[in-house]
Structures are given as structure tokens and as C-alpha cells.
Amino acid sequence: MKKIKILLLIALISVNYIYAQDDFETKLLAKFHSITSEEMMTWMEKLCSPEYNGRLSGTPEYIASAEWVAEKLKKWGILPGGDNGTYFQWFDSPYTAVNDIGSLALRISQPDSSSIIKNYTYPDEYYPGMNSGNGEITAEVVFVGFGVTAPELDYDDYKGIDVKGKIVLVNRDVPHSNPRDPEYKKWVSYCYHQYKLENAVKHGAAGFLYIDGIGANPNISYDPSIMVCGIGPQPLADIFSGLNTTNTEVTDKIKKTFKPASFSTGKIMTIKANTTRHPEGRGCNVVGYIEGADPVLKNEAIIIGGHLDAVGTAGKTVNGALDNASGAVDIMGAAKAMAQSGIKLKRSVVFLFIGGEETGLHGSRLYARKPLFPKENTITFINLDMVGNGTGLAVNASAPYKQLLTYFEEANTKYIHRPFRGSAPEPLDFYGRPRSDTYNFSSTGYRTMSIFTTSGYKKVYYHLPGDDPDAVTIDIMEDVAKMIYVALTNMANDTELKF
Ligand SMILES: [Zn+2]
Numbered sequence: 001m002k003k004i005k006i007l008l009l010i011a012l013i014s015v016n017y018i019y020a021q022d023d024f025e026t027k028l029l030a031k032f033h034s035i036t037s038e039e040m041m042t043w044m045e046k047l048c049s050p051e052y053n054g055r056l057s058g059t060p061e062y063i064a065s066a067e068w069v070a071e072k073l074k075k076w077g078i079l080p081g082g083d084n085g086t087y088f089q090w091f092d093s094p095y096t097a098v099n100d101i102g103s104l105a106l107r108i109s110q111p112d113s114s115s116i117i118k119n120y121t122y123p124d125e126y127y128p129g130m131n132s133g134n135g136e137i138t139a140e141v142v143f144v145g146f147g148v149t150a151p152e153l154d155y156d157d158y159k160g161i162d163v164k165g166k167i168v169l170v171n172r173d174v175p176h177s178n179p180r181d182p183e184y185k186k187w188v189s190y191c192y193h194q195y196k197l198e199n200a201v202k203h204g205a206a207g208f209l210y211i212d213g214i215g216a217n218p219n220i221s222y223d224p225s226i227m228v229c230g231i232g233p234q235p236l237a238d239i240f241s242g243l244n245t246t247n248t249e250v251t252d253k254i255k256k257t258f259k260p261a262s263f264s265t266g267k268i269m270t271i272k273a274n275t276t277r278h279p280e281g282r283g284c285n286v287v288g289y290i291e292g293a294d295p296v297l298k299n300e301a302i303i304i305g306g307h308l309d310a311v312g313t314a315g316k317t318v319n320g321a322l323d324n325a326s327g328a329v330d331i332m333g334a335a336k337a338m339a340q341s342g343i344k345l346k347r348s349v350v351f352l353f354i355g356g357e358e359t360g361l362h363g364s365r366l367y368a369r370k371p372l373f374p375k376e377n378t379i380t381f382i383n384l385d386m387v388g389n390g391t392g393l394a395v396n397a398s399a400p401y402k403q404l405l406t407y408f409e410e411a412n413t414k415y416i417h418r419p420f421r422g423s424a425p426e427p428l429d430f431y432g433r434p435r436s437d438t439y440n441f442s443s444t445g446y447r448t449m450s451i452f453t454t455s456g457y458k459k460v461y462y463h464l465p466g467d468d469p470d471a472v473t474i475d476i477m478e479d480v481a482k483m484i485y486v487a488l489t490n491m492a493n494d495t496e497l498k499f
Contacts, residue, residue, distance in 0.1 A: 031337040037478040043329045044469045048319035056312025057356040058095030058281025066286050069353050073288035076339040081372040082289035091366050093283030093356050098220055099274040101315030102128040104229050106238055107268040120235050128314045129228025132273035133248050137207045137227045141239055141265045143169045145254050147196040161262045167207030167269055168200045175254050193220040199225050207271050215463035216311035217372045218359045227271040241268050284362040286353035294346035301373035302491055303350040304331055306384035307357030316465045321472050326388025328353055333481025345492040354437050364437035368444045380404055381441040382449040387418040387480050388472040390453035392419035397449045411486035416479050
């Protein structure tokens, strides 16, 4: 009799379990199918519309886009996780409005001592500097290698050369060319655009030409005294014409010898920039969360994040569809479904729309320092940056937390069936750091992950006009949102998951 009772009890528990599982699966799939590329495309188009003007951090248009995202979160029943019970986490974000495309011209002397002016074309030959001073400079161009002054490395591109009132011509990167070499670490702080511009200002330069600088880049210092412009191959070739050498030849030699090779080029150029500085600019993160339902596990959080800001307008607006409305819209798709699935999540899930990424990773730095849930209780920060182009899925996790990949892999295997690549550790950028906003989380001790898409890419307009909704692949975005939805639901509910 006792045995039968036990058997009955086991049967009852099993049936309940199966029902519970069925119920879970039914709810999960109902909202899984509610994530559609049609709806996601309407959000994409909204974020890329003229009213947000390229969502440059600091601008009123960026703030308007953040308010629009917050309104959606509120509508879906996602709780505010920002300052003072709002969805917003604010920070100072001074910015420079670039009012038109400006111009770049070369004065070519003729044998009869007259001269002709060669004007360059936007955006292939030159690109206006996004933090340029306002005005015009005509001066001689001085080549200063990598624009680095590093006394402790016995290296100075400005040594013995006068650049006061001149235009400096500067390469990206540093003389050391292997980021994987431990020696490279000594050079890292000289890689940054900010440093290079500040060093040019310190030496009295009045103009700054950045080689391979085609594309909007607001992540650079501002000084009203210097006109800044990015240049492509044609003006570079013109500057070196008649000098019996090329930029590649000179920089290769510097890289081999670690000896600077700066010189006056004898070429006269004019940079015109029409900019307005806005020191009063403010930026923000949008923070929303679903509170966990388990009395203990609710104190643990999973963060899914991506930057909402883009590079604004440098004469012409860069709408930032792929970079990174795609990431923001992927998160929105998953957030809406999670908020409405009816599945009670045990852990809390934070949806983080990051501001100020393009101007220097400001929003992620702020959140990592002032998190909604303590770092110790945060399972992981998952970043999405440019996740809307391609046909395959890729998820990375910083070792040794590779097991976090399994939630994504399972979601794909069970419901999505795309080519999937899971790998650890995370890919690094040229500075040897985790890419984009993951840097601020991993460097302060969070476990970080990132989601990418792979293969079958459409043309990428990186920081260029043309990064519009038709440059993204909306059906891979739908699948990314679905993968996040399933993986995060399971991760939030997994009682076995412990660190
Ligand atoms: Zn980005």
C-alpha cells in the first residue's frame, strides 16, 4: 500500500512537472512567435528618422530618441532602473555640431609662380573632423609620423621640427605594430585619437590632418584652436607627390627602426570647418528591468546592453542603423517578449540602452560604476554592437565563463537553426581590449559576453552616410532577438547556475 502511495505521488509530481513544462513551453513559444521583423523594422526606421538626426550623444535629438525607448519600456511594463525612479542615468556630454561638410583644398604652385587650387570631394577624399574648431586655416603641411611624444620610450615625432601655426599630418596607431606583443603595452596610451590631437595642440599646430580618417569620429578631443579633417588616399598622394617617397614607405621605416622621420612637406593646404561647440550637452543611458520573482534569486541580475547613440551629423547625417540601432532594436524585441510572456523570471533582467559610446564609452563607464544591481550579483553583461547584418550567429564569453554560451547555443539548436559559432574568449580590438562597451565592464570585474552576426554580409557603411535601415538584414535581427529572448529566459530561471 505504501509502495502504491509513493508510486502515485511520483506519478502526480511527474504529471505536474510535465504540465508545468508544457505551460512554460507554450508561453515561451507564444511570445517567441510575436517577435517579428515587421515590428522591429518600424523601430529601426524610427531610430533612424530625421527627428533623431544621427543620435549624437549630448544633442537634444539623442535625448529624444532615449525618451522614445523609455516610453516603449514603460508601455511594456518594464520597470525604470535609472536615476530617482526614472529610466535615465545622466552624464555630461559636451559635443560639437558640425554645421556643414566644410572643405579641404591644396594649393598647387605653377612654374610661372601662380597657383591653382585643388578642392577635394566629400566623403571619399576628406571627412570633416567632428570635434574641429570653427574657422579656416591655410598653412604648410608638416608630416609628423604617428604624432607621438614618448620620452620614456625615447621617441618623439615632434623633436626638432617646428609645427607652430602649421597643419600636422598624422597617422593612426603607433610605431609598434603588434598588439599581441607584451612590449606593445608601453605604446597603448599613444594610440588614441584624443592623445594625438592634444599632443598636436601642445606643439602649437593649427591644423590636424588624420590619415585614413574617412568617416565620422566624435571620439576625439576638442580644442577651439585647431582645425581637424580626416583624409583619404588622394590628398595623401598629392601631399607626397614630388617627394620621392610615400606615407607607407616612411611609416614602414619608422616601424622598423623606431626612429621618427618627420619633415615639412612644402605643400600648402586649407581646411575650412563650420562647427558649433556645445559644452552644455547631456547624455544618458536608458535603464529598464524586469524584477525577478524568486525571493533570493531576484537579487541576481543579467544585463543585456547595446549603445543607442550614433555619430550624428558631419555635414550629412549618419543614421547609425547597423551601428547601433540594430543592437538597440534587437534588445527591444527581446525585452517586449520577456515582459509579456507570462513566464515569471526567477532572476532580474536589466535592459541597458547605452549612451555616449561613440564619444568615448561614457555611458557604459557610468553604469559599471553605478550599477542597478551590485557587480557581485550580476551574472553577466552581454553586449550587442552592430548586430544586424549577416546570416549566422556568434556569441562570445570571456573565459572561464564559457558555460554561459550554452543557453544561446541551445536556443539556436532548438528553435532558430542558424549557423552558430560559440567561442571564448572575447575578440579584442587593436588596443588589446574587449571591444566597445564590454571594455568598461570587463575592466571593472564583470563577466562579459558579446553577440555578433557572421557571414553573408551586406555592404557596411561604417560611420558613413548610407548606414540606413536598408543597410541592415532585418531577418537576422529577428532571430537575434528570439535567441536572446529564449536564452535569457532560461538563464534567468536556471537554479543550477552558480558562480
Ligand atoms: Zn558601435
